[in-house]
Amino acid sequence: MTAATYDRSAHDAVExxxxxxxxxxxxxEQIRWMIAAYTDGYVGDEQMSALAMAILLNGMTREEIGHWTAAMIASGERMDFSSLRTPEGGRRLTADKHSTGGVGDKITLPLAPLVASFGVPVPQLSGRGLGHTGGTLDKLEAIAGWQADLSNDALLRQLDEVNAVICAAGPGLAPADKKLYALRDVTGTVEAIPLIASSIMSKKIAEGTDALVLDVKAGSGAFMKSRADAVELARTMVALGTDAGVKTTALLTDMDTPLGLTAGNAIEVEESVEVLAGGGPADVVELTVALAQEMLTAVGITGADPAENLRNGRAMDSWRQMIAAQSGNPDAALPQAAHSHTINAGVSGTMTRMDAMSVGLAAWRLGAGRARKQDAVQAGAGVRMHAKPGDRITEGQPLFTLLTDDEHRIARAQQALEGAVDVDAEGGPYETPELVFDRISASDLTD
Incomplete structure (x- = not known):
């Protein structure tokens, strides 16, 4: 049932x-009717708002969420990668990854070419950032010439030739979700887990990938602040993918502390290239390798060592091919902010906390993010971190460098970072929290 084929008289929204x-x-049938009627405009925003609030308060069963997701998929087109073939004529399985978003979360950038370097097609349809979490497309658009928009034919051709694509999702994928997402944003129903899960998974299932690995984050800088809520969301999404025939697993990851040492756009690209060159921050490398291993296993590649392809240059080769295929220049200098300001440590000791939300908010205030979808972002804006929890710091040493093209933004970014760091002056032992704290697959689901 689509907006063009449903029977308006079949049901009543109030009922x-x-x-x-x-x-x-x-x-x-009721769910399919409601989604089709809302997409068509027959059901009004006020009625869908009331239903969304009822779902937030009372929840949905696994079966209901599955039907809701299927109805949103049916509102638009579905992509098909079955034409991708091996030289022998066999079908090539695709693998994709989705993150629920965090501060410094540039993992898609090194991950897609890393998995592609093993011959696996990675169709990574991504978005732009809103609020304190940056968007993958915003980061890549810092590269000279790089184009986010591809036709379906160009996407397929690039997957066949290069194995990796990171591009904008077309408007034809789950258009009902776009309309409902905007409504949830202004009606206090964004937090409804059934609606979060169906929003994410309707687009990923419509995308047509064979395997999907989810990076579900919990903590200060994540959408889900508590681990319990993150686990519930992960289980719901794994169930949706599994029921739709997509091999789906989820890693639960910590987002109390920013990932890596950068939060912004161009500076995150720079850090991603360091990872692809065999270096980079340990936490970014760890998560990139863990997600790559999950993606490779999901399409039947076992015994591979993703870390080796970071060391031997194959992942970097895939990166350069992927960027060039979308008209980008992988050798071009990245944009730099016009102004910088350094925040120094006030005391000596061991850093025990760096609040991810504070860092994300500072980067946003510097111009690295947007408050409205139509806002522009600054390619060079962001925050460089010079130490992380567990590091020994000395009074007066740099902790953060703030980068922006608008000098007047610096004061408010400084305010965001007040109280963002805790330091143990005694310099006692520090135990680094696990970056990946849980894993959920279809075998972990009980209903």
Missing amino acids: LIRLKRDHGRLSQ
């Missing part, structure tokens, strides 16, 4: 709102 308000279960 469905009351049913969910009173803890009832919506049938597949």
Whole structure:
């Protein structure tokens, strides 16, 4: 059922709102009708708002969430990568990754070419940032000439020739989700886990990938602040992918501390290239390798060592090919901010905390993010971190460098970082939290 084929008289929106308000279960037919009628404009925003609030308060069953996701997929087109073939004529399985977003989360940039370097097609349809978490496309658009928009034919051709694509998702994928997401944003229903899960998974399933690895983050700088909520979201999304025939696993990862030593756009590209060159911050390397291992295993490649392809240059070769295929110049100098300001340590000791949300907010205030979708971002803006929790610091040494093209932004960014760091002056032992604290696959689901 689509907006063009549904029967307006088949159901009544108020009846469905009351049913969910009173803890009832919506049938597949009722859900399909509601999504089609809302996409078509027959069901108004105020009615969908009421249903979304009822879902936030009363939840949905696994079956309901599955039907809701399927209805959103049916509102648009589905991509098909079955034409990708081996030289022998066999079908090539695709693998994709989705992160729920965090501060300094540039993992897609080194991950896609790393997995591609093993011959696995990676169709990474990404978005732009909003708020304190940066968007993958915003980072890549810091590279001279790089183009985010590809036709479906160009996407397929690049996957066949280069194995890796990072590009903008087309408007034809799950258009119902785009409309519903905007509504949730202004009605206090963004936090509804069934709606978060179906929003993410409707687009990923419509994308047509064979395997999907989810990076579900928990902590200060993540959408999900508590680990319990992150686990619930991960289980819900793994169930949706599994029920749709997509081999889906999730890694639960810590986002109390920013990833790596940069939060911004061009500076995150720079750090990603360091990882592809066999260096880079240990936490970025660790998570990139862990997700790559999951993606390779999901498409049947076992015994591979992703870290080796970072060391031997194959991942870097894939990166250069991927960037060049989208008109980017991998050798071009990256943009630099016009102004910088350094924040120094006030005391000596061992750093025990760096609040990810504070760093993300500072980067956003410097111009690395946007408050509205139509806002422009500064390619060179962001925050460089010169130490992380566990490091011994000395009074007066640099902790943060703030980068921006607008000098007047620096004061508010400094305010965001007040109290962002804790230091143990006694310099006692520090135990680094696990970066990956859980893993969920289909075998972990009980219902």
